[in-house]
Amino acid sequence: MAFRSVVLAALATVAYAHQGLHLASNVDTLRAEFKAWVEKHEKAYIHDAEEFEHRFGIYQDNHRFVHEYNAKSEAEGRSLRLGMNGLADLSHEEFQTTHIGVNKQAPWKGFREGHEQQPFDYADVVAADEVNWVEKGAVTEVKNQGQCGSCWSFSTTGSTEGANFIANGKLVDISEQELVDCDTTRDHGCEGGLMDYAFNFIIKNGGITTEQDYPYTAQEGTCKKRKLAHKAVTITGFQDVPQNDEKSLAKAVTMQPVSIAIEADKRVFQMYTSGVFDDASCGTQLDHGVLAVGYGSEQGKPYWLVKNSWGKTWGDKGYIKIAKDTNSPQGLCGIAMAPSYPKAGKPGPSPGPSPGPSPAPSPSPGPGPGPTQCDATHTCDAGTTCCCALPIGPLCLSWGCCPIPDATCCSDHQHCCPQDHPVCNVAAGTCGSSADNSVTVPISKTLKAHKVHRESRL
DSSP: OHHHHHHHHHHHHHHHHHHHHHHHHHHHHHHHHHHHHHHHTTOGGGGOHHHHHHHHHHHHHHHHHHHHHHHHHHHTTOOOEEOOOTTTTSOHHHHHHHHOOOOTTSOSTTTTTTOOOOOOTTTTOOOOSOEETTTTTOOOOOOBOOSSOOHHHHHHHHHHHHHHHHHHSOOOOBOHHHHHHHOOSSOOGGGOOOHHHHHHHHHHHTOBOBTTTSOOOSSOOOOOGGGGGOOSBOEEEEEEOOTTOHHHHHHHHHHSOEEEEEOOOSHHHHTEEESEEOOGGGOSOOOEEEEEEEEEEETTEEEEEEEOSBOTTSTBTTEEEEEOSOSSTTOGGGTTSSOEEEEEOOOOOOOOSSOOOOSSOOOSOOOOSSOEEOSSSEEEOTTOEEEEEEEETTEEEEEEEESSTTOEEOTTSSOEEOTTSOEEETTTTEEESSTTOSSEEEOOOOGGGSOOEEOOOO
């Protein structure tokens, strides 16, 4: 018996040691996978050992969650799959903080109160068996809102772009940043907003300019008022689809892409990769604006095709298929609770290659016939941009001149980025064309290298 016990103990020790080696090997494999993921997604912390280890820990936890969820989903015969997408280095709490666009000042519940409700335009429409506005050419490329709760602006531009395409035969990529910076009466930039309010802004302004003319920066900025006169796309009105009615939503989506609100704050939504999203835990506490661009079925299961604004590295190349025709009147994730769509106007003139003159003097940075005014006593040369080099609260004690017109001033108060690559990545020394930095150029010289002019005001 003693000999048998010794043998069993030895075998157990060997097995334990083998298991330890196996676990260590798995960690090493996962670390190599994470390093490749970081390089693929051009994360700035690839050279920051402490942050790299912190993000690797989060990545490991998400990897475990994805593996366990997929095993369960496959065992249940569901097509829903999660994966290590572009949000895999964010904790669930970080994801909820940075990627959801609820308007805290104007909650979704009751936001239609006071609206003049008109008869539903598409009440008599016979819904198609399936629809795909992406294939019809009415949908622009998937965009990335970055770590800014501006989803409402992307939902608004998406449905407006679709309505304009259907009415005028041209797909025009329009500006979310104009809404983020200038639509501030009831919408709140990176703190959230509502699509109906944004439609009202476009109507009252007489149109909206293009993405190229007023590019996205993934942060709130000062409204470039002269850009408001550039009206590439117009709408004459908007309409709310009857609430809690997926059949009415299908009629509307048959006719055009529709802005919708959903609850998207669950971890399973964060890590979605493919298949029909049918997770019953989704909820109906609306917190995210997206775009319904069609519907169909997969393996006999009906779904809504939804365009998101978290970049092409999330989901199915930026899209998600949400289960359709559920037993809930609100629809899965509340998809039928607050849909709306704009009514297209006549096409506006495309903005010219250079900005037109302001109707009145403005302290906004930008090129003009004379110096660029920074504040009451400071200017930079014409064709440059004023950037604050030493801010104290709302005041600026020292200005710098960026040698680029209409530039984005970086948050480090030392660098700036050009209009067509407005996203600063100071750590990497680059300016990105979008929040995911898919195309980059070198960051500009430091602001301190440029002279600031002081005007005499005696």
